[in-house]
Structures are given as C-alpha cells and as structure tokens.
Amino acid sequence: xxTTHAHVVSxxxxxxxxxxxxxxxxxxGRVDEHVRARFLTPDDADWTNDxxxxxxxxxxxxxxxxHAPGADHLVLHNRGDxxxxxxxxxxxxxxxxxxxxxxxAGSSVALPSADSHVLQSARIDRRPVLVGQILEGRDAHTxxxxxxxxGPEVGEVDWDQRDPDGIFWRPGDVDFGVPTSPSFxxxxxxxxxxxxxxxxxxxxxxxxxxxxxxxxxVGADGPLDLLVAEPGxxxxxxxxxxxxxxxAPRTDGSPTILGVxxxxxxxxxxxxxxVPDRRDHLARNFLTPWSADWECGYxxxxxxxxxxxxxxxxxxxxxxxxxxxxxxxxxxxVIYNLGSDRAVAEIAPRGRRVFPVRSDADTGQVFSVVxxxxxxxxxxxxxxxxxxxxxxxxxxxPGTPTNYGSVVVMLGTVVYSAIPKKNxxxxxxxxxWSDRRHRRHRRSQx
Numbered sequence: 001x002x003t004t005h006a007h008v009v010s011x012x013x014x015x016x017x018x019x020x021x022x023x024x025x026x027x028x029g030r031v032d033e034h035v036r037a038r039f040l041t042p043d044d045a046d047w048t049n050d051x052x053x054x055x056x057x058x059x060x061x062x063x064x065x066x067h068a069p070g071a072d073h074l075v076l077h078n079r080g081d082x083x084x085x086x087x088x089x090x091x092x093x094x095x096x097x098x099x100x101x102x103x104x105a106g107s108s109v110a111l112p113s114a115d116s117h118v119l120q121s122a123r124i125d126r127r128p129v130l131v132g133q134i135l136e137g138r139d140a141h142t143x144x145x146x147x148x149x150x151g152p153e154v155g156e157v158d159w160d161q162r163d164p165d166g167i168f169w170r171p172g173d174v175d176f177g178v179p180t181s182p183s184f185x186x187x188x189x190x191x192x193x194x195x196x197x198x199x200x201x202x203x204x205x206x207x208x209x210x211x212x213x214x215x216x217x218v219g220a221d222g223p224l225d226l227l228v229a230e231p232g233x234x235x236x237x238x239x240x241x242x243x244x245x246x247x248a249p250r251t252d253g254s255p256t257i258l259g260v261x262x263x264x265x266x267x268x269x270x271x272x273x274x275v276p277d278r279r280d281h282l283a284r285n286f287l288t289p290w291s292a293d294w295e296c297g298y299x300x301x302x303x304x305x306x307x308x309x310x311x312x313x314x315x316x317x318x319x320x321x322x323x324x325x326x327x328x329x330x331x332x333x334v335i336y337n338l339g340s341d342r343a344v345a346e347i348a349p350r351g352r353r354v355f356p357v358r359s360d361a362d363t364g365q366v367f368s369v370v371x372x373x374x375x376x377x378x379x380x381x382x383x384x385x386x387x388x389x390x391x392x393x394x395x396x397x398p399g400t401p402t403n404y405g406s407v408v409v410m411l412g413t414v415v416y417s418a419i420p421k422k423n424x425x426x427x428x429x430x431x432x433w434s435d436r437r438h439r440r441h442r443r444s445q446x
Contacts (some may be wrong), residue, residue: 303402
C-alpha cells in the first residue's frame with residue numbers, strides 16, 4: 001500500500017496539505033493485504049445485503065467531516081488514535097459497486113458518493129467491528145448527513161492527543177475539576193459562526209468561524225471526549241445523556257465558552273448558554289422567510305453582481321435538477337420551495353448545491369439567490385456580574401440583506417434568470433480529473 005499526502009478539504013478554505021490520504025488503490029477496492037486482514041472489504045464472503053452476521057459492536061472517537069469544495073463528496077477527518085475502515089454502499093440494500101476506504105489515524109479522505117457508509121475499527125478475534133454509520137441525504141433541508149455513532153467510554157481518550165497544544169479547556173488542565181469555577185470567558189456563538197443541527201436524536205455542531213472550535217462531552221460518570229472542528233468542519237455528538245461544552249480557544253489563558261448543550265434521553269434540554277440552531281444561523285447571515293425583516297420590501301436590499309462574485313447556475317431543458325455554484329469568497333444562500341415548505345440552502349465558497357425541479361410543473365419554480373448581510377451589530381455574550389451572578393447574552397441586530405436575483409423554471413424551461421448560466425462543458429470540466437479519466441476509459445471500451 002502506498003500512502004500519499006492528502007489535501008484537507010474545507011468548505012470555507014482552499015485545500016491545504018494535512019495528513020496522509022488513502023491511496024487510489026484503496027479507493028477502488030485493490031486493498032493492501034495487511035489492511036484487508038484487519039477490516040471487512042467488499043469482496044469478503046461475510047459481506048452480504050444484511051451486513052455481516054459476525055459483526056461485534058464497538059465505538060469510535062475523534063471524527064469530524066466537511067464537504068469537498070465544488071463537489072458533493074463527504075470528507076471524513078479521523079482525529080482519533082485508531083485507524084478506521086469505511087464501506088461505502090451506493091444503494092441500500094446491496095453489495096454491488098461497494099467501495100472500501102482505509103482511514104488511518106490523523107488522516108482525511110473524500111468518500112465516494114453513496115447512500116450510506118459503514119464505519120469499522122480493526123477486527124477483534126478475526127470478527128469485524130461495527131462502530132457507526134453515515135447516512136447521506138437524510139435531511140433535504142440541511143443537506144447534512146446523519147451520523148450514527150457510539151462514542152468512547154469514560155477514561156478511554158488521550159486528552160493530550162486530542163489537544164496537543166492545550167488551547168481548549170479539558171481534563172488534565174489545572175483549572176479543570178477544581179472546587180471553584182474557572183474564570184470563564186463567554187463569546188456569542190452566532191457572532192462566532194457556530195450552530196447545531198439535529199436529525200432525529202443525532203446532534204451535530206457546525207463551525208463556520210475562522211478558527212477551530214471544540215466540543216467537550218461529559219457524561220454522568222465523567223468526561224467522555226473532546227471533538228475538534230476546524231473552520232468549515234462539523235462534529236457529530238454521539239447520543240446519550242451528557243453535557244456538551246462548545247468552546248473557542250482559550251482567551252488569555254481562560255476557558256472560552258460559546259454555549260452549553262444538555263442532552264437527556266435524546267431530548268435537548270433548556271440551557272442558560274444555548275447553542276443556536278440552523279434557522280438562527282441562517283437568519284443572522286442571510287435574508288430568510290423567517291427573518292424579522294422578510295417583509296421589509298425589495299428596496300431594502302443591496303443588489304450584488306452575480307457574475308463578478310462567481311455565482312452561476314446550470315440547468316438542462318427538461319431536467320429534474322438545477323445546480324447553483326458559488327466560486328466566490330463568501331457564502332450564499334438559495335431560497336426555494338421544497339414540497340409545501342419554504343427552504344433555505346447555504347452554499348459555502350467554492351461549493352455547489354443541486355436542487356430538485358419538477359419538469360412538468362406549469363407554475364414557476366423560483367430559486368432566489370441571496371448573499372451575506374452587510375453591517376449589523378454583534379450580539380452580547382453572557383457574563384458574570386460583580387456579585388457572581390450570571391447575566392445571559394443577547395442577540396445582535398442582523399445587517400442589511402443582499403440579493404443576487406432569481407432563476408425561474410416552468411415546464412422544464414428557464415423562463416427568467418438574473419444569474420449567469422454555466423455551460424455544460426465547464427460544469428463537466430470542474431469534476432475531479434480521476435472521474436473524467438474513468439468516464440473516458442469506459443467509453444473507449446464500447
């Protein structure tokens with residue numbers, strides 16, 4: 001097996017080198033024999049439509065994910081101290097075209113597109129170990145995957161391995177677990193760019209700030225894990241009764257708290273330091289149907305130049321999907337109808353989103369593209385007064401909405417567009433080179 005250096009893929013930054021990446025041989029199923037011996041692979045006789053009869057349950061720690069810029073691929077980041085194997089299943093149930101990916105500790109890799117990804121740790125007594133599953137496309141509104149994981153037990157995590165530079169508050173620090181409360185610094189999470197989403201009882205923390213954030217999870221018997229998300233990444237919080245301290249790096253040596261989440265029996269309990277949800281995040285940064293200024297009128301918006309900012313769309317007459325791309329330096333959002341609901345999808349810099357279209361609809365299907373707000377005031381973080389009392393924070397005032405214009409499709413045809421169209425050749429040409437080479441190879445065989 002050869003190992004090359006990967007590019008960390010962030011939805012907010014250009015790729016930068018970080019850690020080893022699985023080799024091409026691993027991605028197309030030609031797996032090194034030593035790796036094959038440790039994991040269940042697609043050609044293993046034990047792998048069937050019902051999984052593997054001899055699975056044993058395990059747990060995983062230190063996972064984060066992001067989305068590859070300009071593509072729909074999920075990028076998995078393994079910051080734990082154990083290697084993982086991923087079986088990607090294009091369609092459930094089924095074993096055809098399954099792909100195995102090896103994810104060594106400290107590595108990141110873009111997974112192939114699939115309905116689900118089965119996560120394994122190394123075999124125990126020759127039996128495969130199931131540690132979780134990733135289900136893609138579970139939430140049409142958010143576009144986020146559902147991460148079904150079991151986290152570590154108390155005492156299993158090496159805190160120095162998780163946070164080698166000691167920038168977060170965690171076990172082993174002199175101010176952790178002491179009788180008196182540390183001198184916490186509180187920061188407004190909305191202003192900092194942190195929010196959460198929930199799919200069923202699975203919670204994920206999203207980092208849209210310019211620096212790392214961490215989630216310290218604490219159960220009834222003690223601290224469980226420290227999950228770190230770099231800019232543009234998200235961390236899934238394993239289910240269970242626990243308290244989650246969402247943190248920014250220490251401020252002048254003091255622990256910096258963005259919010260606290262208390263989960264009990266799969267229910268999110270009230271918190272004096274709530275972590276905002278996706279609706280809060282979107283309304284803070286964009287004009288949305290639930291924004292307080294939604295009805296203020298069109299003349300209240302600043303109009304932006306879509307072509308100058310790299311906002312384009314692609315649609316083929318009669319197609320059932322429309323793609324909007326953002327090659328600019330700031331996030332955008334698209335307001336559209338999803339069934340009977342009004343939905344909002346955020347598209348990060350160098351990202352794209354594919355939207356459903358009813359090609360037989362005889363009424364206009366409108367895709368309104370908005371930019372980030374301008375101006376506004378920051379929220380007030382929570383604080384502790386001179387008497388030691390807790391003072392809750394308050395939301396700031398969102399800035400002025402911005403707008404790029406709309407694309408309208410009716411009867412499978414674009415009837416109006418204020419957004420430039422990207423032709424099919426250019427849309428195809430920004431696919432990864434390996435994908436294009438594979439398509440040409442297939443054509444040459446016919």
